[in-house]
Amino acid sequence: MTAIKRVTIFFLWxxxxxxxxxxxxxxxxxxxxxxxAYDLPADxxxxxxxxxxxxxxxxxxDSSAAIFNQGVATVKGVSDFKAxxxxxxxxxxxxxxxxxxxxxxxxxxQEKAAIPQLTGVKGTEKQVIDGYNxxxxxxxxxxxxxxxxxxxxxxxxxxxxxxxxxVSIFGGxxxxxxxxxxxxxxxxxxxxxKEVAVPVGFFTPTKxxxxxxxxxxxxxxxxx
Numbered sequence: 511m512t513a514i515k516r517v518t519i520f521f522l523w524x525x526x527x528x529x530x531x532x533x534x535x536x537x538x539x540x541x542x543x544x545x546x547a548y549d550l551p552a553d554x555x556x557x558x559x560x561x562x563x564x565x566x567x568x569x570x571x572d573s574s575a576a577i578f579n580q581g582v583a584t585v586k587g588v589s590d591f592k593a594x595x596x597x598x599x600x601x602x603x604x605x606x607x608x609x610x611x612x613x614x615x616x617x618x619x620q621e622k623a624a625i626p627q628l629t630g631v632k633g634t635e636k637q638v639i640d641g642y643n644x645x646x647x648x649x650x651x652x653x654x655x656x657x658x659x660x661x662x663x664x665x666x667x668x669x670x671x672x673x674x675x676x677v678s679i680f681g682g683x684x685x686x687x688x689x690x691x692x693x694x695x696x697x698x699x700x701x702x703x704k705e706v707a708v709p710v711g712f713f714t715p716t717k718x719x720x721x722x723x724x725x726x727x728x729x730x731x732x733x734x
Contacts, residue, residue, distance in 0.1 A: 540704050541566050542703045547696070548695070548696055549696075568712055572590050572593065574672070576672070586601075589675075591670055591675060596618055609719060610720065610721050613724050628658075632680070640686075645661070647661075647680050659688075667683065672691075677689065
């Protein structure tokens, strides 16, 4: 083996090692913003203007949360999928109400049952999307037979959230994908990730929040 060939092989090995290091980069705290588009059936077109076109999640460790404006209320949805924990922190300024709802394990399972349990087949097609090296995966909803393209990267590693979770089971981080919420099919794509500190106490309610059960919330119109 010539010296030049040895140097070439060594250089390629360094590049490979660098690529692996990049693939293993773990982001443990920060924010991730998704752009959102919706496939709405005719009977739900009336709600199109009320749906967010982007959403930002805050995450630290295994916890993630996003804040949504729901008419008169501001809702913070908090999730820790490893701990099977989900809560809703609801602020209604007009009635001076602050409500904290923690879902029971049975309620979590009931909500999961409404989300398609996708299966996936990894492809060989690759693209750079939003600066991330992605591989296409074809995912299928076994109940309906519907198939969707999902683009997954291993450039980064970060915890799943309620948007990415349905397609986070295929290895890697979903960058451009289909997800589901409240019976809606949503086209989501990573817009921005920031490694920033999340405020202390962001995932827990303050003392002025009143506890309420999920059943009570739905009874007062918190869920259609």
